Amino acid sequence: xxxxxxxxxxxxxxxxxxxxxxxxxxxxxxxxxxxxxxxxxxxxxxxxxxxxxxxxxxxxxxxxxxxxxxxxxxxxxxxxxxxxxxxxxxxxxxxxxxxxxxxxxxxxxxxxxxxxxxxxxxxxxxxxxxxxxxxxxxxxxxxxxxxxxxxxxxxxxxxxxxxxxxxxxxxxxxxxxxxxxxxxxxxxxxxxxxxxxxxxxxxxxxxxxxxxxxxxxxxxxxxxxxxxxxxxxxxxxxxxxxxxxxxx
Amino acid sequence: xxxxxxxxxxxxxxxxxxxxxxxxxxxxxxxxxxxxxxxxxxxxxxxxxxxxxxxxxxxxxxxxxxxxxxxxxxxxxxxxxxxxxxxxxxxxxxxxxxxxxxxxxxxxxxxxxxxxxxxxxxxxxxxxxxxxxxxxxxxxxxxxxxxxxxxxxxxxxxxxxxxxxxxxxxxxxxxxxxxxxxx
Numbered sequence: 001x002x003x004x005x006x007x008x009x010x011x012x013x014x015x016x017x018x019x020x021x022x023x024x025x026x027x028x029x030x031x032x033x034x035x036x037x038x039x040x041x042x043x044x045x046x047x048x049x050x051x052x053x054x055x056x057x058x059x060x061x062x063x064x065x066x067x068x069x070x071x072x073x074x075x076x077x078x079x080x081x082x083x084x085x086x087x088x089x090x091x092x093x094x095x096x097x098x099x100x101x102x103x104x105x106x107x108x109x110x111x112x113x114x115x116x117x118x119x120x121x122x123x124x125x126x127x128x129x130x131x132x133x134x135x136x137x138x139x140x141x142x143x144x145x146x147x148x149x150x151x152x153x154x155x156x157x158x159x160x161x162x163x164x165x166x167x168x169x170x171x172x173x174x175x176x177x178x179x180x181x182x183x184x185x186x187x188x189x190x191x192x193x194x195x196x197x198x199x200x201x202x203x204x205x206x207x208x209x210x211x212x213x214x215x216x217x218x219x220x221x222x223x224x225x226x227x228x229x230x231x232x233x234x235x236x237x238x239x240x241x242x243x244x245x246x247x248x
Numbered sequence: 249x250x251x252x253x254x255x256x257x258x259x260x261x262x263x264x265x266x267x268x269x270x271x272x273x274x275x276x277x278x279x280x281x282x283x284x285x286x287x288x289x290x291x292x293x294x295x296x297x298x299x300x301x302x303x304x305x306x307x308x309x310x311x312x313x314x315x316x317x318x319x320x321x322x323x324x325x326x327x328x329x330x331x332x333x334x335x336x337x338x339x340x341x342x343x344x345x346x347x348x349x350x351x352x353x354x355x356x357x358x359x360x361x362x363x364x365x366x367x368x369x370x371x372x373x374x375x376x377x378x379x380x381x382x383x384x385x386x387x388x389x390x391x392x393x394x395x396x397x398x399x400x401x402x403x404x405x406x407x408x409x410x411x412x413x414x415x416x417x418x419x420x421x422x423x424x425x426x427x428x429x430x431x
Binding site for chain 1: 374
């Protein structure tokens with residue numbers, strides 16, 4: 001079975017459409033979204049609608065939550081704060097209700113854990129070894145038997161493994177298909193569709209094959225100018241448009 | 249002038265300040281703010297901030313990609329200024345330098361910590377990995393403030409700088425691992 005894994009779309013309709021267009025060539029059984037459909041960019045409502053139309057299995061990210069419950073935006077930095085308040089103003093009640101209904105985590109088919117930032121906190125990051133170890137420990141304690149988890153939030157593609165002896169390490173993400181040892185635990189981040197931060201601007205996503213488990217990290221170009229124009233037309237901070245081109 | 253973005257925040261004593269980037273129209277407010285900073289604190293700054301030409305040059309040449317100046321305002325008055333300095337190229341391109349100045353009547357109210365926290369949060373938006381700050385060893389309050397915001401002391405350079413009276417003083421180098429703040 002093939003699963004498309006996407007994350008951090010952040011209201012970038014142009015990037016989201018490009019990923020869906022690329023996926024049309026594949027026969028994926030399901031699409032999963034690891035949160036943050038909205039925030040930062042200028043098409044929050046359209047992105048929510050598109051996710052619903054394609055029946056994408058979604059969880060809630062910290063920006064999704066802040067867009068429907070503004071008190072959670074108070075801890076955001078001023079850039080993210082401004083953008084998420086704008087997202088909130090652009091969403092209709094039905095779209096907000098959809099975002100509000102999303103779970104924080106999801107155990108998919110009893111095998112694959114989906115979370116946004118960390119398994120116990122959608123605002124925490126997994127960037128460093130100690131953070132990956134903490135996530136693996138949480139999984140072993142709370143959901144023994146689950147070996148593979150997908151997460152987002154950092155906007156960086158990542159693959160962490162925990163081998164049978166308990167050693168945790170980060171593997172270099174490469175082009176092409178990467179095999180996953182079914183005996184090991186894995187934390188996988190597909191990168192960001194709508195605001196990649198790896199100094200490359202293309203929309204990132206992932207194809208996961210279940211049997212045998214394997215990954216393929218992908219990125220696709222999109223209408224960058226179109227996305228930037230919308231940000232400027234919406235009078236969102238200009239830096240949000242500039243950063244898309246720089247991939248930061 | 250429409251401010252690019254802003255956010256209200258609460259201090260320890262319940263009072264509120266508005267956080268937003270500096271804009272050109274802030275010149276007079278900034279001048280009043282810096283002129284009220286006591287001389288013993290101004291010695292830590294890189295420029296003579298009592299010189300109107302200095303403030304004029306800052307407000308006329310705003311480039312958020314090199315220096316991001318974050319102001320805290322109480323009503324119409326600037327009560328705090330935190331700056332994030334970036335180097336666009338080279339081996340320090342992932343490092344930002346932080347400088348903070350707070351009005352005397354806003355000391356011990358949590359404003360400095362709030363501003364440094366905000367800069368740490370913004371650093372992730374600018375794809376910075378490390379933040380750097382230099383503080384005098386003789387300022388335990390400032391050292392504690394940066395520690396609370398996630399910085400740790402990495403080095404002490406003895407007798408590096410001069411104090412107001414021309415005496416050599418020790419400097420503490422503090423660094424914050426930005427990504428590690430949110431585990």
